[in-house]
Amino acid sequence: MIQVLVNGLVNGAILTLMAISVTIIFGVLRVPHFGLGGIFVWGAFIAYFTRITWGLNVLTAMLFSATLSAILGVVIEKIAFKRLRGASEDAMFVSAIGVLIALENGAHLIWGEQTRSIPFPLLDFVLSLPGVLYLPAMRVLILLVVGLVTLGLHFYVKKTKMGKAMRAVAQNRISSCLLGVPIDRVASYTFAFGSAMAGMAGTLVGIAFTFSYDMGTMSVLKAFVVVVLGGLGSIGGAIIGGFILGIIDSLTLTFLTSQYKYLVSFSLIILVLVLRPSGIFGQKLSRPQ
Amino acid sequence: MKTGVWKLIIPAVLMIIFPFIGKEGYLTHLAITIGIFSVLASSLNLLMGYAGLVSIAHGAFFGIGAYTSGILVLRYGIPFWVALPLSAFFTALIAFGISIPSFRTKGIYYIIVTIAFQFIASEVFEGWYKMTGGGLGLRGIPRPGPISLPLIGALSFQSKFGYYYLVLVFVLVVHFILWRIIKSPLGTSLMAIRDNETKAMMMGLNPLIYKIFVFVFISGLAGFAGSLYAHYLEFAHPDLFNFFISVDLYLMVVLGGAGTFFGPLFGVFILEMIREFLHGFVAFRLFLFGLMLVLIIIFIPQGLLKALSDIGKRLILRGGCILNKLE
Numbered sequence: 001m002i003q004v005l006v007n008g009l010v011n012g013a014i015l016t017l018m019a020i021s022v023t024i025i026f027g028v029l030r031v032p033h034f035g036l037g038g039i040f041v042w043g044a045f046i047a048y049f050t051r052i053t054w055g056l057n058v059l060t061a062m063l064f065s066a067t068l069s070a071i072l073g074v075v076i077e078k079i080a081f082k083r084l085r086g087a088s089e090d091a092m093f094v095s096a097i098g099v100l101i102a103l104e105n106g107a108h109l110i111w112g113e114q115t116r117s118i119p120f121p122l123l124d125f126v127l128s129l130p131g132v133l134y135l136p137a138m139r140v141l142i143l144l145v146v147g148l149v150t151l152g153l154h155f156y157v158k159k160t161k162m163g164k165a166m167r168a169v170a171q172n173r174i175s176s177c178l179l180g181v182p183i184d185r186v187a188s189y190t191f192a193f194g195s196a197m198a199g200m201a202g203t204l205v206g207i208a209f210t211f212s213y214d215m216g217t218m219s220v221l222k223a224f225v226v227v228v229l230g231g232l233g234s235i236g237g238a239i240i241g242g243f244i245l246g247i248i249d250s251l252t253l254t255f256l257t258s259q260y261k262y263l264v265s266f267s268l269i270i271l272v273l274v275l276r277p278s279g280i281f282g283q284k285l286s287r288p289q
Numbered sequence: 290m291k292t293g294v295w296k297l298i299i300p301a302v303l304m305i306i307f308p309f310i311g312k313e314g315y316l317t318h319l320a321i322t323i324g325i326f327s328v329l330a331s332s333l334n335l336l337m338g339y340a341g342l343v344s345i346a347h348g349a350f351f352g353i354g355a356y357t358s359g360i361l362v363l364r365y366g367i368p369f370w371v372a373l374p375l376s377a378f379f380t381a382l383i384a385f386g387i388s389i390p391s392f393r394t395k396g397i398y399y400i401i402v403t404i405a406f407q408f409i410a411s412e413v414f415e416g417w418y419k420m421t422g423g424g425l426g427l428r429g430i431p432r433p434g435p436i437s438l439p440l441i442g443a444l445s446f447q448s449k450f451g452y453y454y455l456v457l458v459f460v461l462v463v464h465f466i467l468w469r470i471i472k473s474p475l476g477t478s479l480m481a482i483r484d485n486e487t488k489a490m491m492m493g494l495n496p497l498i499y500k501i502f503v504f505v506f507i508s509g510l511a512g513f514a515g516s517l518y519a520h521y522l523e524f525a526h527p528d529l530f531n532f533f534i535s536v537d538l539y540l541m542v543v544l545g546g547a548g549t550f551f552g553p554l555f556g557v558f559i560l561e562m563i564r565e566f567l568h569g570f571v572a573f574r575l576f577l578f579g580l581m582l583v584l585i586i587i588f589i590p591q592g593l594l595k596a597l598s599d600i601g602k603r604l605i606l607r608g609g610c611i612l613n614k615l616e
Binding site: 098 | 408
């Protein structure tokens with residue numbers, strides 16, 4: 001039982017990372033960025049190939065792929081979302097779905113469709129309580145990375161000037177524009193952070209499990225489920241939602257069924273939205289403009 | 290008036306003689322597919338373009354119709370002509386069930402609910418092995434049996450030739466109904482709700498009832514289309530009704546122009562052509578679709594048909610350039 005819960009926690013950690021990236025982009029810029037699923041896949045591929053061809057160690061490969069993902073994210077923002085700023089959510093959704101499909105299938109075209117896994121050297125280290133818990137090093141690493149990134153983001157948003165600007169834009173774009181917040185730079189930074197985290201989530205999945213080009217859609221959808229569970233735009237909600245969903249998934253898989261993997265989590269989201277149309281931690285009347 | 294009549298007669302004649310050109314071959318197959326997808330896109334357009342709700346679950350309802358009809362005919366031996374309306378009815382029923390809770394949400398939340406529903410449906414198609422055949426698909430769904438009409442005699446639908454006319458009648462009837470809905474007070478009310486829900490409420494409309502009606506109606510149509518599709522292919526598979534089909538349908542509507550009657554038809558035509566030309570290159574086709582979505586929403590959000598006809602008008606009425614600018 002504890003083992004199942006901890007497994008859920010580890011899966012939840014990856015989900016959380018993805019969900020935070022979704023939620024900061026939505027919270028600051030009101031973009032429902034489904035394209036992060038594509039960046040998730042690209043992040044995994046970039047880490048895989050830097051690790052294989054250049055032989056970098058896992059952490060360097062992850063940082064490298066996060067950097068490239070951030071650049072990719074900024075480019076995507078400039079191409080696909082900059083002109084739509086202020087357009088309706090539906091329009092941005094179209095663009096985001098386009099980015100998702102293009103990136104995923106671009107990865108398919110370039111790297112093919114086989115399932116891969118990023119090799120991880122430290123497999124012999126195991127944290128274990130005999131009979132209760134068995135936790136290989138990579139799982140510990142995942143929890144550690146996610147924790148550090150979340151903390152880092154928290155301090156960045158709370159302490160730096162750019163973080164302040166992000167919060168201002170999130171509260172009211174037009175007023176902050178009028179008060180001289182450079183909205184283009186805020187948008188670039190937000191997309192860079194979000195995309196870097198999505199790329200990192202892809203890398204972590206590649207390390208802990210396997211990945212292939214078509215995993216992005218599912219992961220970004222789950223991230224949206226998490227985010228909606230917690231309330232769109234709320235980072236705390238994303239963290240809690242991520243762990244809840246990870247544990248629920250893990251419990252479903254162990255005790256109920258492995259055939260209907262998504263049925264439970266997706267029914268849950270419909271249920272939550274019906275009971276609380278803007279998520280558990282969302283503001284009661286979060287109608288964007 | 291006279292030119293208006295010709296505009297109707299020429300396409301009608303073309304549609305009727307088409308299978309004599311296409312025979313049993315590829316062209317007729319393409320025409321049947323386009324016909325079925327045109328129903329899906331036009332019905333989705335009623336929801337997206339006129340009621341202003343974005344749904345990514347249309348493929349799921351398409352699939353529910355297909356599987357219901359296939360299962361009724363295969364597993365319970367019910368004749369096609371009974372299964373067809375039953376499957377549409379069953380799809381509408383499910384849509385009704387999902388619509389009441391889902392309309393509590395708005396905007397992006399609503400889209401996420403529809404996507405979640407699409408994935409649940411896909412998973413049931415794939416997982417409910419006993420009924421749907423799972424990943425192997427539902428094989429051997431029979432083509433509909435012959436019916437006899439008083440004047441024409443017996444009609445057989447075993448061939449593509451015969452099936453084409455069945456689909457054609459269906460497509461024409463559906464589009465006629467949709468046209469009437471759009472032009473009726475109901476259509477106007479829908480557009481009022483789309484443009485400003487609060488205002489529409491103040492005018493005494495109940496948005497919820499209208500939304501539920503449209504959603505249930507178009508899902509029923511999708512179920513109908515699904516049934517026809519499954520009996521045409523004699524096969525149903527989860528991949529034919531998955532998330533990407535829903536996105537394709539969505540793209541068809543957006544590409545042609547949501548909220549115009551002929552736009553989605555044009556979108557279906559273009560996308561089906563691309564789909565057929567790039568048959569062996571699925572990844573490349575989807576990559577292209579993704580790029581198209583981004584480019585269309587940025588540069589021509591009103592849809593390709595409108596943009597093309599604007600360019601056409603410009604070219605024909607060169608002198609009108611100044612007038613255009615004055616507008």
